[in-house]
Amino acid sequence: MPTSELGFPVKKVREGLAEVLVPAEEVRAPKRATVFYNPVMALNRDVAVLVLRTFSEMAGRPIRACEPLCGCGIRGIRFALEVPGVSEVIMGDLNPNAVRLSEENIRLSGVQEKVGVRLSDANVLLTAFSAPGQRFDYIDLDPFGSPAPFMDSAVRALRSRGLLALTATDMAPLCGVHVNACLRKYGAVPIRTGYSKELAVRILLGALARVASAHDMGIMPLLCHATDHYARAYCLLEKGQGKANESISNLGYIAHCPSCHEREVIRGLGKPIAAECPYCGSKRLISGPLWTGRIFDRDFCSSVARQLAETPWVSRRAKRLLELITGEAEGPPAYYAVQKLCDAFDLRTPSIEGLVRALRERGWWASRTHFDPQGIRTDAPAREVLKAIRELA
Structure with a gap:
């Protein structure tokens, strides 16, 4: 398709090994943009490539990936170009302009044999691949706002021991600025503390664990981070009632004292929680239910960091981020x-x-x-x- 037929001005950008067309307009919220593309999320996509390369080697099988909210298609195209183990990427978007631009970018990148794009609602696309034998090895949910409306469909469309990646850009609710919004989206109470970014990740993981458990699937967080304006989580999901029960056992609460700043992790949903701080007697703030278990797998994080030697095009910020994550991976909750x-x-x-x-x-x-x-x-x-x-x- 000649670019003149797209119906809107475009410019060429390079990210990773991909060179794609994006709207030649200022970055706007998706509802106002012709096609959404955010250059600030390049770090998110860099880490996603490194994680998927690591997961592909760990899985030892060809990887079928899905990006149901693809925008201009740069993430899925980068997967096809930069992750040798990826055999197929299915992308989707409900915006016809996004689909046309993605089709053009697929053609320009020469990845037609691996990558396809559909005009589809994200939940409809995921549901179409929810039957046994059709499910994906990797699903990447990168919406504007909360991934909560897509979690159930994603869990159903992911094979056992598949990897689910989630981005949440609604940090204000997750960090306690809009409590009711967090309750609606994630079924959890957030609180405003110095470590609210970590609580945001743990609330996100807690919501995913509850959704997955309804399908007898357990979650294992491998790598999580909160960078810039978003929280990001990569979780291995595995089928089995035992795995689901194990996940649910990692749900609980964090009690924070705003006076002396002591904090307590309460693992389990049925345990009584003291309202008063045992150290100073002040009333504590309670956040949850949320994920109280590990949010990093140190071995996996180290393997992701080692991918940097083979991916010189990845940003220096990604290298520093992974160094810090690997260093803190075995630490306790609540920095x-x-x-x-x-x-x-x-x-x-x-x-x-x-x-x-x-x-x-x-x-x-x-x-x-x-x-x-x-x-x-x-x-x-x-x-x-x-x-x-x-x-x-």
Whole structure:
């Protein structure tokens, strides 16, 4: 199709190994854009390529992938060009302009034998592949806003031991700014804390675990991150009542004291939760139900980072992100936002590396975190973190 027939001005951009046409207009919200393309999400797509390369090697089988909300098609095209184990990518979009542009980009990229695009609602497309023998190995949900409306269809369209990737850009509800919106979308209560970005990931995972369990599937988070304006999760799903039960056992709550900043992870949905902080007696904030288990698999994250040696086109930001994730992967839930903690207690903010070192010297587990450049992840309670900060002042 000649580009003049697209009906709107376009420009050429290069990302990874892909060179595609995108709308020659300012980035807008999808409802106002001719076709949605966001260059800021290049990091998201870089990491997705590395994760899918790792998963493809781990699975040891040809990978059939689906991107049911494809926009200009750049993500699916990059999968076809940059992931050797991908045998087929099926993309979809409900916007006819997006489908026409994706078709043109598929042709320009020379990936017609691997990639196809359909004019379809995302849930309709996923449901069409929900029968045994037709399901995908990998599904990537990257909507504008919440992935919640698509989770059930995605779970049904994913084979056992398939990988589901979720993006949530509705961080205001997930981080406690709009509580009712979070309740509607994710069935969980968010709270505003220094570590709200991690709570956002855990609420997202908790919602997915509940949806998957209804289909007797369990989830295993392999790699999660909250970067820029979104939360992202990669989860292995596996069929079986035992797997589903195991997932549900990882649901629970996090109780946060806004006065002394101590926090408690309560694993399990049926346990009583004390309203008052056991350390200072203040009323605690309770978030959940959410995922209380690990949000990273360190071996998988390390394997993803090793892919960087074979993908020199991937951004430096992706390299730094994966270094931080690998370093914090085995740490406990609920990092500390050191700058905010110091502000709350009128303390001078120390060097983050110095604080990590000081806590390790005291016998605590400690690392930096990708969630916050001024944050640390540690098993030390808040009172011990504050003690170390005061001694470094």
